[in-house]
Amino acid sequence: MTTIDLTARLREVEQRFEAIEASLGDAAIVSDPAELRRQSKLHKELGEIVAHCRMLQAAEGRLADARQLAGDADPEMAALALSECGELEDTIARLRAELQIMLLPRDPLDEKNIIIEIRAGTGGEEAALFAFDLFRMYNKYAERKGWRSEILSANETGLSGFKEVVFSVEGEMVYSRMKFEAGTHRVQRVPATEAQGRIHTSAATVAVLPEAKEVDIAIKPEELRIDVYRSGGPGGQSVNTTDSAVRVTHLPSGLVVTCQDEKSQHKNKAKALKVLRARLLKAETQRQQSEIATSRRKMVGSGDRSERIRTYNFPQNRLTDHRVEGLTLYSLDRIMQGDLDPVIEPLILQDQTAKLSTL
Numbered sequence: 001m002t003t004i005d006l007t008a009r010l011r012e013v014e015q016r017f018e019a020i021e022a023s024l025g026d027a028a029i030v031s032d033p034a035e036l037r038r039q040s041k042l043h044k045e046l047g048e049i050v051a052h053c054r055m056l057q058a059a060e061g062r063l064a065d066a067r068q069l070a071g072d073a074d075p076e077m078a079a080l081a082l083s084e085c086g087e088l089e090d091t092i093a094r095l096r097a098e099l100q101i102m103l104l105p106r107d108p109l110d111e112k113n114i115i116i117e118i119r120a121g122t123g124g125e126e127a128a129l130f131a132f133d134l135f136r137m138y139n140k141y142a143e144r145k146g147w148r149s150e151i152l153s154a155n156e157t158g159l160s161g162f163k164e165v166v167f168s169v170e171g172e173m174v175y176s177r178m179k180f181e182a183g184t185h186r187v188q189r190v191p192a193t194e195a196q197g198r199i200h201t202s203a204a205t206v207a208v209l210p211e212a213k214e215v216d217i218a219i220k221p222e223e224l225r226i227d228v229y230r231s232g233g234p235g236g237q238s239v240n241t242t243d244s245a246v247r248v249t250h251l252p253s254g255l256v257v258t259c260q261d262e263k264s265q266h267k268n269k270a271k272a273l274k275v276l277r278a279r280l281l282k283a284e285t286q287r288q289q290s291e292i293a294t295s296r297r298k299m300v301g302s303g304d305r306s307e308r309i310r311t312y313n314f315p316q317n318r319l320t321d322h323r324v325e326g327l328t329l330y331s332l333d334r335i336m337q338g339d340l341d342p343v344i345e346p347l348i349l350q351d352q353t354a355k356l357s358t359l
Contacts (some may be wrong), residue, residue, distance in 0.1 A: 009103050010053045017046040045171075048101050056095040104355050110176035112210040115152070119164045121184065123202025128161030130312075131204040133336060134185060135165050138178075140338025147171030159192075168211065175210050180347040182208040182309075189314035199315060203308065203340040209292060218276065226250040228265055248272040255279055312336075315316040319343065324350050 020043045029035050046257045064206065066088060069081035118134050120127035135278055142149045147169045155163040169178065186203045227247040245260035246268040257279070259272040311320045312332060320326040329335065335343060 007134060008107055010049070010099070012051050013103070014048055014053065017043065017050050020046065049099070052095065052099055052102060056092065056099065059088055059092050059095060063092060071219050097206060100356060101352050104352060107176065109179075109210040111173055112175045113168065113170040114175050114178055115166060115168050115209045116178070116181075117164070117166045117207040117209070118162065119205050120162065121203035123187075123200065125157060125161060126187075126200055127202040127204055128157045128163055129159060129191070130185075130187045130202055131162040131165065133159060133187075134204055134206065135162060135167070137336050137340070138169070139167075141340045142169050142171070142338075144338050145171060145177075147174055175208070176209050177344050177348070180344055180351075181206050181257055184308045185310050185312065186308040187312045187314070189312075199267070209295070213273070217246075219250070219273070223251050225251060226269065248276055250276055253280065253283070278279065287349050321347065323347065 011268060020039055023029055024036075024039060024043060027041055063085060066081045067085045070078050071151060072078045072081065072149045103316070118131045120131045123130070137182070139149050148287060150168050150170075152166045152168055154165045157163055184203050184205050188199055188201050190197055191200050225248070227249070228243045229245050229247070230243050244263055244265045245258065246265060247256065247258045247270070249256050255276060257272045257276045258270040259275070309321065309323055311318075313320070314332065317330055319329045320334045321343060327343070327346050329342055331342070
């Protein structure tokens with residue numbers, strides 16, 4: 001695994017941790033609940049790294065002492081110190097590797113709750129039954145993790161399968177683990193409806209979407225141009241003898257809103273800004289939905305059997321994940337009951353290794 005300059009990085013983290021710790025008592029931060037939550041969260045994350053760093057420093061100190069004792073004239077004392085050196089070297093190597101992972105840039109989506117969409121692909125009724133099996137597997141995994149799941153919509157078949165099921169999963173760091181489930185899942189087994197005992201191959205697609213929070217539109221004063229003018233009525237009649245009409249231009253988007261219904265300039269401005277926020281919200285929501293739709297298409301492919309990330313072979317009790325070399329497990333029965341960690345952990349490790357190699 002690629003290494004990074006731990007000493008310099010850890011010094012930066014420690015300095016930042018101490019600065020945030022000092023700022024948490026600042027009146028400006030305490031009076032701002034959103035900023036206080038953000039700073040407290042960052043303080044906790046950095047504190048975990050600092051605690052790990054201090055464990056490493058303590059182990060390195062003990063190793064230095066043990067190496068001195070290894071040259072002791074007393075053979076028993078020297079042998080004991082040598083044994084301790086070996087144990088401490090293993091501990092230090094483990095702590096350094098863990099710290100490298102902790103220092104990786106975090107995916108900002110990792111903490112989000114998710115929406116999972118499972119759809120039957122190639123294979124007819126058997127694909128729909130497999131979609132149900134995947135849904136049940138993820139629900140059992142969520143139970144093991146202490147997460148909460150809820151069906152949002154489902155299109156069932158006559159044999160207790162799902163043409164499509166959409167459900168939410170809420171809990172701690174849900175997306176960080178479940179994002180690796182996105183793609184086409186292929187199953188090989190003898191369907192219950194197969195009279196001659198032949199193995200069929202079917203598929204289902206899984207999309208894992210980070211849950212989108214309500215879009216919050218913040219408009220900066222410098223992004224606005226406010227023009228006031230005298231409002232006029234039909235046929236050129238004067239409705240108002242003062243400059244009460246307001247035209248608001250949002251410079252980044254080019255959106256223009258005018259309001260002249262009220263006699264008060266302040267009321268017209270407030271109404272115009274309300275309309276502007278609504279229009280910006282609509283535009284932002286449409287942009288997010290477009291990104292999600294693009295992400296979903298990339299994630300699941302066409303649902304064809306050949307586009308698979310994973311194969312579930314029931315006759316051999318075998319699961320193979322095709323993204324990690326050598327990841328084949330002969331414990332499919334346990335995996336289908338929600339024991340997914342042996343599958344997900346190697347995917348997380350591979351992702352972390354790839355990120356380390358780019359630093």
